[in-house]
Amino acid sequence: MSQVRRAVTGWGFALPFAALFAVFMAVPVLASLVMSFTDIRSTDLRDPLAVDFVGLDNYLRLFDDELFVRAATNTAVFVVLGVPLTMAGALLVALGLNAGVTRFRTVFRVGYYLPVVTSIVAIAVVWRFLLQPDTGLVNTMLGLVGIDGAKWLDDTRTALPTLVVMAAWRNLGFSMVIFLAGLQAIPQDLYEAARIDGAGRWAQFRYVTLPVLRPTLLFVAVVTTIGYVQFFEEPFVMTQGGPLDSTLSMAYHTYNQFGFGSYGYASAMSYVLFLVVVALSIAWFRLLRANT
Amino acid sequence: MTARDRVATAVLHVLLTAGLVVMVGPFIWMLASSFKTDAEIRRSPPTWWPEDPTLDNYSNLLGRLDFPAYFTNSVVVAVLTTVGNLMFCAAAGYALAKLRFAGSRLLFGVVLGTIMVPSIVTLVPLFVLVSNLGLVNSYAALVLPFLAQAFGVFLMRQFMLSIPEDLLEAARIDGAGEWRIFFRIVLPLCRPALATLGILTFLASWNNFLWPLVAATTEDRYTLPVALALYSVGQNRARYDLLLAGSVLVVVPVLIVFVLLQRHFVRGIATTGLK
Amino acid sequence: MRRRRTSSRAVIALACALVLAAAGCGRDSGETEQAEGQQVAEGKATGELTVWAMGTEGEKLSVLAEDFMADNPDAKVTVTAVPWDGAHNKIATAIAGGQTPDVSMLGTTWMGEFAKTGALDVVPADLFSKGDFFEGAWDTGIVDGTSFAVPWYVETRLLYVNKEVAARAGVTKPTNWQELKDAVTALQKEGGAQWGIYLQPGQTGAWQTAMPFVWQNGGEVLDGDAFTLDSSEATGGLEYYGSFFADGLSSKDQLRGGEWEPQFASGAIGSFVSGPWHISVLDELGAGDKFDLWPMPKGASSASSFIGGSNLGVFKDSDNRDAAWKFVSYLMRPEVQVKWYQTVNDLPAVRSAWDDDVLSADPMLAMFGDQLEDAKAPPSIATWEQVAAAIDGELERVAKGASSAADAAKAMQQKATSIGTGG
Numbered sequence: 004m005s006q007v008r009r010a011v012t013g014w015g016f017a018l019p020f021a022a023l024f025a026v027f028m029a030v031p032v033l034a035s036l037v038m039s040f041t042d043i044r045s046t047d048l049r050d051p052l053a054v055d056f057v058g059l060d061n062y063l064r065l066f067d068d069e070l071f072v073r074a075a076t077n078t079a080v081f082v083v084l085g086v087p088l089t090m091a092g093a094l095l096v097a098l099g100l101n102a103g104v105t106r107f108r109t110v111f112r113v114g115y116y117l118p119v120v121t122s123i124v125a126i127a128v129v130w131r132f133l134l135q136p137d138t139g140l141v142n143t144m145l146g147l148v149g150i151d152g153a154k155w156l157d158d159t160r161t162a163l164p165t166l167v168v169m170a171a172w173r174n175l176g177f178s179m180v181i182f183l184a185g186l187q188a189i190p191q192d193l194y195e196a197a198r199i200d201g202a203g204r205w206a207q208f209r210y211v212t213l214p215v216l217r218p219t220l221l222f223v224a225v226v227t228t229i230g231y232v233q234f235f236e237e238p239f240v241m242t243q244g245g246p247l248d249s250t251l252s253m254a255y256h257t258y259n260q261f262g263f264g265s266y267g268y269a270s271a272m273s274y275v276l277f278l279v280v281v282a283l284s285i286a287w288f289r290l291l292r293a294n295t
Numbered sequence: 296m297t298a299r300d301r302v303a304t305a306v307l308h309v310l311l312t313a314g315l316v317v318m319v320g321p322f323i324w325m326l327a328s329s330f331k332t333d334a335e336i337r338r339s340p341p342t343w344w345p346e347d348p349t350l351d352n353y354s355n356l357l358g359r360l361d362f363p364a365y366f367t368n369s370v371v372v373a374v375l376t377t378v379g380n381l382m383f384c385a386a387a388g389y390a391l392a393k394l395r396f397a398g399s400r401l402l403f404g405v406v407l408g409t410i411m412v413p414s415i416v417t418l419v420p421l422f423v424l425v426s427n428l429g430l431v432n433s434y435a436a437l438v439l440p441f442l443a444q445a446f447g448v449f450l451m452r453q454f455m456l457s458i459p460e461d462l463l464e465a466a467r468i469d470g471a472g473e474w475r476i477f478f479r480i481v482l483p484l485c486r487p488a489l490a491t492l493g494i495l496t497f498l499a500s501w502n503n504f505l506w507p508l509v510a511a512t513t514e515d516r517y518t519l520p521v522a523l524a525l526y527s528v529g530q531n532r533a534r535y536d537l538l539l540a541g542s543v544l545v546v547v548p549v550l551i552v553f554v555l556l557q558r559h560f561v562r563g564i565a566t567t568g569l570k
Numbered sequence: 571m572r573r574r575r576t577s578s579r580a581v582i583a584l585a586c587a588l589v590l591a592a593a594g595c596g597r598d599s600g601e602t603e604q605a606e607g608q609q610v611a612e613g614k615a616t617g618e619l620t621v622w623a624m625g626t627e628g629e630k631l632s633v634l635a636e637d638f639m640a641d642n643p644d645a646k647v648t649v650t651a652v653p654w655d656g657a658h659n660k661i662a663t664a665i666a667g668g669q670t671p672d673v674s675m676l677g678t679t680w681m682g683e684f685a686k687t688g689a690l691d692v693v694p695a696d697l698f699s700k701g702d703f704f705e706g707a708w709d710t711g712i713v714d715g716t717s718f719a720v721p722w723y724v725e726t727r728l729l730y731v732n733k734e735v736a737a738r739a740g741v742t743k744p745t746n747w748q749e750l751k752d753a754v755t756a757l758q759k760e761g762g763a764q765w766g767i768y769l770q771p772g773q774t775g776a777w778q779t780a781m782p783f784v785w786q787n788g789g790e791v792l793d794g795d796a797f798t799l800d801s802s803e804a805t806g807g808l809e810y811y812g813s814f815f816a817d818g819l820s821s822k823d824q825l826r827g828g829e830w831e832p833q834f835a836s837g838a839i840g841s842f843v844s845g846p847w848h849i850s851v852l853d854e855l856g857a858g859d860k861f862d863l864w865p866m867p868k869g870a871s872s873a874s875s876f877i878g879g880s881n882l883g884v885f886k887d888s889d890n891r892d893a894a895w896k897f898v899s900y901l902m903r904p905e906v907q908v909k910w911y912q913t914v915n916d917l918p919a920v921r922s923a924w925d926d927d928v929l930s931a932d933p934m935l936a937m938f939g940d941q942l943e944d945a946k947a948p949p950s951i952a953t954w955e956q957v958a959a960a961i962d963g964e965l966e967r968v969a970k971g972a973s974s975a976a977d978a979a980k981a982m983q984q985k986a987t988s989i990g991t992g993g
Contacts, residue, residue, distance in 0.1 A: 020443040334855045
């Protein structure tokens with residue numbers, strides 16, 4: 004096919020998406036990017052053009068904002084702990100459901116997916132009970148083996164790791180579903196061939212499953228990282244960023260700033276978040292790029 | 296199966312079931328609690344089964360809410376969004392995965408980039424745009440901004456990368472046009488991916504709260520989550536009983552869609568015969 | 571400190587803002603002044619009106635709207651209920667997109683911000699007079715000296731006390747700070763409560779619990795254009811707030827809404843501070859007759875409580891300004907306010923409505939009514955939410971003992987000053 008012909012075909016396939024995307028995504032994104040270079044506040048909304056350009060002021064101010072620095076640290080911890088935990092858990096469950104379980108497959112799939120669709124309010128109530136220092140299930144069980152349970156959500160040292168575990172629990176189903184779909188694409192005869200060559204379970208996993216799963220792994224890694232960098236709901240509902248801002252995330256801080264009406268500043272914060280995600284995604288792409 | 300295999304499978308089942316209990320617990324609690332009074336829900340330690348099961352929460356909600364109207368709005372929006380995404384993202388994903396054309400890398404980069412922008416930052420500009428297009432308070436406003444999601448294109452592209460190139464080449468040699476290849480060969484191979492995208496898109500659209508709230512100016516355009524929030528969150532207190540009953544009402548269609556679509560998580564037929 | 575690069579554009583914008591505040595005209599020049607316009611003499615409303623109201627008020631307002639339409643047959647009122655969750659966002663984006671309704675219910679703490687957008691119409695002086703309303707409530711609608719909204723319903727905070735615990739402790743209504751402290755201590759020691767009182771230990775909304783102490787001590791948030799959060803009076807109020815935690819009288823850990831009411835009902839918590847909605851909450855728990863209400867104690871200067879509630883505002887872009895204000899005025903009639911109380915249990919903002927039997931006969935309501943005469947709200951500045959968040963953060967440090975009241979006051983002052991008043 005000629006270059007031109009290929010371009011026409013390619014863009015033909017991509018056109019509906021590209022058109023909608025350009026109008027409803029690209030335009031607002033560009034507008035908000037411009038906002039981040041101005042001092043626009045919610046009070047300027049009726050006359051948004053009458054604001055000042057402040058260049059990189061909003062971005063530079065972020066580093067003076069002690070809450071932002073705190074939030075950034077918290078988010079970093081959350082991502083470093085949460086992403087591997089969630090991915091590993093989801094992959095294990097997907098592998099288990101794919102290979103070993105034949106009966107009640109639907110029940111398992113639906114069950115593991117349920118936390119993703121359960122109302123966050125219900126989740127919050129149940130988890131708060133589980134984690135209650137005196138009467139909660141976790142501390143009661145720890146007490147049985149003689150460990151003094153901590154004040155999970157009220158102690159500045161344990162609040163964040165606790166939310167990591169809760170988020171991993173909640174988001175596992177999402178990644179599991181994608182892994183399940185990805186595992187279906189692996190041709191059975193590759194496993195056959197490996198078995199004939201004498202490969203055991205672990206070797207089959209390493210040399211058949213993982214390589215074919217690479218694009219899926221990359222997708223899950225990037226999307227999960229994006230999700231965790233932007234983690235918001237868990238601290239919002241469970242701890243309101245406390246105690247003493249130990250669970251304040253960057254997305255939560257940004258949300259607050261939007262709530263205060265500091266649109267320019269909050270947009271700048273959002274784009275810093277964006278840059279962080281881009282950097283991490285590039286890292287993932289380097290690591291997991293599919294070898295064609 | 297060897298004895299070792301059988302033990303391994305049994306252990307696997309036990310572990311997965313234990314995990315399942317942990318996963319499903321809060322959902323069961325939510326379901327059971329939707330039949331409790333607000334006071335009982337807030338009790339600590341919480342109760343599992345309602346002491347005095349009551350249908351009051353549901354009759355309260357369904358009586359006050361114009362449930363059919365909101366449900367219809369949610370269904371229309373979610374179905375249109377899902378179908379649209381399946382079509383457009385599959386097409387664009389295929390183009391990015393398998394067709395090499397000028398500007399494809401740029402497009403992919405831009406698309407990827409926008410996934411990484413936090414959605415809250417585009418809320419006000421998007422509303423101003425929709426308002427300037429004269430679309431406020433219409434189905435178009437509720438559907439169009441989400442009809443083609445970057446996330447979906449990314450998902451489809453990654454899945455389609457694993458389609459064997461020789462399959463497509465063979466078809467091309469046989470004289471098939473690209474569209475024919477797409478519909479006859481590629482799409483059937485992507486059933487699991489399409490099912491996944493369908494599930495995720497439906498879920499996101501169905502649970503979407505902030506945009507439908509902002510884009511609708513009269514109640515008859517509200518979707519279900521927006522309407523339910525009306526009754527369950529007050530200025531100074533939240534009604535947990537109505538919140539949970541509402542959450543159950545909202546979750547049922549999502550689960551139905553999930554159960555229906557996850558049947559497509561089966562091996563693509565063509566791959567098994569490949570040499 | 572934020573440095574703003576001045577430019578001629580900024581000066582013009584600032585000047586417009588001042589003109590806006592002073593005379594209530596829109597930010598685009600050339601709009602005729604009609605802020606204090608006269609109403610049509612006949613007084614019947616005509617045309618279509620769109621009204622937004624949140625939560626239960628939104629759900630039930632159609633009842634009053636029907637009465638209004640019966641009175642004004644040529645008028646058509648459409649009420650759109652908006653969830654509280656996200657309502658602030660919805661109004662802000664509506665302003666941005668030019669999609670505002672004619673009338674909207676507005677939270678009292680949103681006034682500064684929305685008034686500064688220039689989207690709100692100035693309250694016509696001939697229809698509403700300050701003296702009709704509770705002073706604290708009327709003040710919430712005033713931004714930079716101009717009134718932009720009318721208070722619709724109000725709420726204020728009192729002390730809820732567990733009767734049994736109080737009886738065991740042998741305490742009676744405290745009248746001043748020392749007596750309150752002694753009473754709470756007694757509730758815990760002799761009364762047998764685990765916590766004598768539950769005060770919110772910082773985090774979102776804690777300022778509503780702590781600011782009254784500041785006000786009672788004679789402190790203020792703002793004096794003119796300058797914050798006074800580190801004055802000796804304000805610091806004194808913060809010290810009093812912090813002393814409850816330091817003395818072990820209140821839990822330092824956040825108790826989530828819904829978790830501590832059962833503890834109060836059982837006597838594990840001796841008292842707490844809240845508004846009138848808790849009467850029905852405790853009723854549902856079966857503790858409806860187990861509690862008493864105490865008024866706020868008198869500090870060095872007053873016995874002020876916090877006043878909240880919601881206001882009604884009319885948008886500048888409204889096509890039917892006359893009818894809009896007539897509708898608002900209708901809702902302010904004492905008999906309509908009483909009917910509204912009977913419909914949704916919202917306390918009237920109009921003082922004469924309290925003379926009605928429905929309200930005056932109930933002793934608990936009467937206590938709220940009395941407290942409303944001495945209840946204040948924070949200043950209606952555009953940046954209030956942000957200042958409040960800074961205050962909440964410092965309050966948490968005081969409650970948890972991470973900071974002394976004096977240091978916290980200084981930190982609050984410094985943060986608030988750097989945030990500014992948004993003027």
